[in-house]
Amino acid sequence: xxxxxxxxxxxxxxxxxxxxxxxxxxxxxxxxxxxxxxxxxxxxxxxxxxxxxxxxxxxxxxxxxxxxxxxxxxxxxxxxxxxxxxxxxxxxxxxxxxxxxxxxxxxxxxxxxxxxxxxxxxxxxxxxxxxxxxxxxxxxxxxxxxxxxxxxxxxxxxxxxxxxxxxxxxxxxxxxxxxxxxxxxxxxxxxxxxxxxxxxxxxxxxxxxxxxxxxxxxxxxxxxxxxxxxxxxxxxxxxxxxxxxxxxxxxxxxxxxxxxxxxxxxxxxxxxxxxxxxxxxxxxxxxxxxxxxxxxxxxxxxxxxxxxxxxxxxxxxxxxxxxxxxxxxxxxxxxxxxxxxxxxxxxxxxxxxxxxxxxxxxxxxxxxxxxxxxxxxxxxxxxxxxxxxxxxxxxxxxxxxxxxxxxxxxx
Numbered sequence: 001x002x003x004x005x006x007x008x009x010x011x012x013x014x015x016x017x018x019x020x021x022x023x024x025x026x027x028x029x030x031x032x033x034x035x036x037x038x039x040x041x042x043x044x045x046x047x048x049x050x051x052x053x054x055x056x057x058x059x060x061x062x063x064x065x066x067x068x069x070x071x072x073x074x075x076x077x078x079x080x081x082x083x084x085x086x087x088x089x090x091x092x093x094x095x096x097x098x099x100x101x102x103x104x105x106x107x108x109x110x111x112x113x114x115x116x117x118x119x120x121x122x123x124x125x126x127x128x129x130x131x132x133x134x135x136x137x138x139x140x141x142x143x144x145x146x147x148x149x150x151x152x153x154x155x156x157x158x159x160x161x162x163x164x165x166x167x168x169x170x171x172x173x174x175x176x177x178x179x180x181x182x183x184x185x186x187x188x189x190x191x192x193x194x195x196x197x198x199x200x201x202x203x204x205x206x207x208x209x210x211x212x213x214x215x216x217x218x219x220x221x222x223x224x225x226x227x228x229x230x231x232x233x234x235x236x237x238x239x240x241x242x243x244x245x246x247x248x249x250x251x252x253x254x255x256x257x258x259x260x261x262x263x264x265x266x267x268x269x270x271x272x273x274x275x276x277x278x279x280x281x282x283x284x285x286x287x288x289x290x291x292x293x294x295x296x297x298x299x300x301x302x303x304x305x306x307x308x309x310x311x312x313x314x315x316x317x318x319x320x321x322x323x324x325x326x327x328x329x330x331x332x333x334x335x336x337x338x339x340x341x342x343x344x345x346x347x348x349x350x351x352x353x354x355x356x357x358x359x360x361x362x363x364x365x366x367x368x369x370x371x372x373x374x375x376x377x378x379x380x381x382x383x384x385x386x387x388x389x390x391x392x393x394x395x396x397x398x399x400x401x402x403x404x405x406x407x408x409x410x411x
Contacts, residue, residue, distance in 0.1 A: 039052060039066055039067065039070060040052075049070070049075065049076065052067065052070065052076075053076065053077050057071045057079045057110050058109075058110050061110050061111065071110070072399070072401055072402035073401065074174060074401050078173070078174065078398035078399045079109070079110060079398070079399050080109075080355060080356040080358075080396050080397065080398060080399065081106050081107060081108050081109060081173075081396075081397065081398070081399040081400070082106065082107040082109070082360060082368065082383065082394055082395070082396060083104070083105070083106050083107075083117075083146075083151055083173075083394070083395045083396070083397050084104070084105050084106075084107065084368070084385070084391045084392075084393065084394050084395075085102065085103070085104060085130075085142055085144070085391070085392040085393040085394075086102075086103040086104075086105050086385060086386065086389040086390065086391060086392065087102065087103075087130050087139060087366070087389065087390055087392050088388060088389060088390075089366070089388055089389060089390050102128045102130045102142070103116065103389065104116065104117040104171075105117065105386065105389075106173070106399070106400055107368075107383060108399060110399075114385075114386045115400065117171060117176075117400075118176050118177070118178070120169060120178045121178055121179075121180070126164070126169070127158050127159060127164060128142060128156045128157070128158070128164050129156070129157045129158055129159050129161075129164070130142065130392065139392050140156075140157050141155070141156070141157075141189075141190065141261030142155075142156045142392070142393065143155040143156065143191065143193045143261055143263075144393060144395060145193060145194060145195045145200055146195075146353070146355075146395045146396065146397050147195045147198055147200060147223050148198050148223060148224060149172075149173065149174070149397060149398050150170050150171065150172055150173075150223075150397075151170070151171040151173070151395055151397055152168050152169070152170050152171075152181070152200065152223075153165065153168065153169040153170075153171075154168050154191075154193045154200070154202055155188050155189050155190075155191050155193060155202065155205065155261070156189065157189045157190075161208075162189075162207075162208040163187035163188055163189045163207055163208065164189070165184070165187060166183055166184060166187050167180040167181055167182065167183050167184065168180065168181035168182075168184075168200070168221070169181075173397055173398050173399065173400045173401075174398060174400075174401055175401070176400055176401060176403075181221065181223075181244060182221065182244040182245045182246060183246075184202075184219075184246055185219050185246045185248065186207060186214050186217060186219070187207060188202060188204075188205035188206065188207060188214065189205055189206060189207075189261070190205050190206055190258065190259070190260060190261050191203060191204050191205025191206075191258070191261065191262075192204050192205070192257055192262040192263075192264045192273045193261075193262075193263065193264060194263060194264025194265055194266055194271055194273065195223075195266050196266030196267075196269070196270070196271050196289060196314060197266070197269075197289070197314070198222070198223050198224040199220050199221065199222050199223065199289070200220065200221045200223055201218065201219070201220045201221075201249070201264060201271055201287070202218065202219055203217070203218035203219075203252065203257065203264065203273070203287075204216070204217070204218070204252060204255065204257035204258045205258050205261075206258050210255075210258070212255050214258075215252075215254075215255025215257070215258035216251045216252045216253070216254060216255050217248070217251050217252075218248070218249045218250065218251055218252065218287075219246045219247060219248050219249060220246065220247055220249050221244070221245070221246050221247070222247075225243055225244065249287075249292055250287075250292045250293055250294060252285070252294060253294070256275050256283060257273070257275045257283075257285070259275060259276060260275065260276045260277055262274060262275070262276075262277065263308070263309065263310075263351075264287075265309050265310065265311050265317060266311060266314045267311045267314055267315070267317050268314065268315065268332075269288070269289060269290065270286050270287060270288055270289065271286065271287040271289065272284070272285075272286050272287075272297060272301070272309075272317075273285055273286075273287075274297070274302070274305055277308075278306075278307065278322060279306040279307060279321065279322055279323040282302070282305065283297075283302075284296070284297025284301065284302040284305060285297055286298075298335045299335065300334070300335030300336045300337070301330060301335060301337075304319060304321075304328060304330070304336070304337035305319060306319065306321045306322065306323065307319055307320040307321050307322035307323075307349050308320055308322070308349050308350065308351050308352040308361070308362075309352070310352045310353050310354040310359065311354060312354040312355065312357075312359075312373075313354075313355075316329060316330075316354075317329070317330040318330075318340075318352070318354055318359050318373070319337060320346050320349040320352060320361055321346075322346075322347065322348055322349045322350070323347070324342065324347070325342055325343050325344055325345070325346035325347035325348075325349075326339055326340075326341070326342045326346070327339075327340045327341050327342075327343075327346060327359065327371065327373075327378070328340060329373075340373065340378055341371070341377070341378045341380070343369075343380060345363055345367075345369050345380065345382070346361060346363065346369060347363070347364065348363055348364020348365070349361045349362070349363055349364070349369075350362050350363070350364065350392075351391075351392070351393045351394060352394070353394050353395050353396050354373075354396070355396035355397075356396060357372060357373060357374035358370055358371065358372055358373070358396065359371045359373050360383075360394045360396060361394075362391045362392065362393060362394050365390065366385060366389070366390020366391045366392070367382060367383075367384070367385065367390075367391070368382065368383040368384075368385065368391050368394055369381075369382060369383075370382070370383055
């Protein structure tokens with residue numbers, strides 16, 4: 001009798017599980033049939049995409065699977081995401097476990113998800129020093145710029161304190177791929193690096209040892225020199241006919257800008273930079289790209305440069321006073337900085353970027369503060385980093401494509 005009851009119970013459980021699995025299969029098949037039937041019933045997909053591109057991706061993401069797949073496809077206009085350099089919160093781990101001390105991640109604001117970037121090319125091996133027992137209070141800098149939707153690593157340091165890169169390292173979010181740019185005329189570290197009008201500049205810094213010649217030199221690379229061939233260059237970096245190259249520009253008058261790793265800020269046709277970070281006395285220079293000439297930074301601009309600086313679309317320049325936690329905007333007419341807001345979360349700011357109406361700041365302790373500077377009053381919120389990591393730098397670029405969310409869904 002007991003065996004019969006047990007057998008019946010097992011049979012009922014098996015039937016329920018089978019029915020449940022079949023139900024899930026039916027739901028999945030229905031979803032796939034719906035996706036294969038088109039984005040909007042009755043409309044061709046190309047017309048439907050034009051219509052849906054007018055809707056904010058956060059709304060499309062939450063409606064249905066086919067629309068969620070669409071916003072991550074290569075054919076849909078990409079929304080902006082955060083790209084960060086992360087370091088382990090245990091500084092000892094960061095130094096001794098050199099393989100994993102530097103991590104590149106992207107934060108998707110639509111799904112609120114962190115994704116690691118694909119690993120850089122293994123040859124030559126990338127050995128980046130981000131922390132060292134001799135520098136317990138700071139990170140060893142990695143110097144990136146973002147240009148035309150690409151993230152480009154320009155300067156870093158190896159474990160024997162030499163320049164880590166002989167070529168720029170380029171990441172393309174839309175293809176999820178890395179490539180090398182043209183060889184540097186002079187590999188550097190602890191330099192000034194920035195971009196303006198899709199042209200990348202590096203200036204001053206040091207090589208494997210200090211050289212007055214390197215400390216006073218500057219060079220540029222026209223990233224979109226021939227826009228039609230950019231993709232060819234990215235996939236054929238050994239092409240000897242490649243016109244991608246670094247060119248010398250007017251040098252600095254002395255080597256006083258080789259003491260720190262500085263973001264050179266592209267703003268209204270000029271490149272602005274100082275010789276040291278932080279809320280301390282400093283010198284400032286402005287490079288006029290049309291005249292190929294350096295000039296002193298305006299007094300008001302220099303006096304308010306008391307923390308990290310970034311420019312929105314190379315038109316509006318922002319600074320965070322790292323001591324007082326004040327976000328300000330530069331007014332060129334008055335040669336002064338206009339205070340926008342103050343927050344405790346901005347104190348100790350170490351790095352910032354601007355794009356898409358947002359200013360993003362890496363604060364003291366590696367947290368990321370996001371400010372919507374288009375709204376009034378300014379809105380502020382935090383983005384938590386993955387557990388066990390802190391942010392070192394942040395950039396704003398188009399989101400990565402998602403191979404796991406292809407559109408249309410595979411049958």
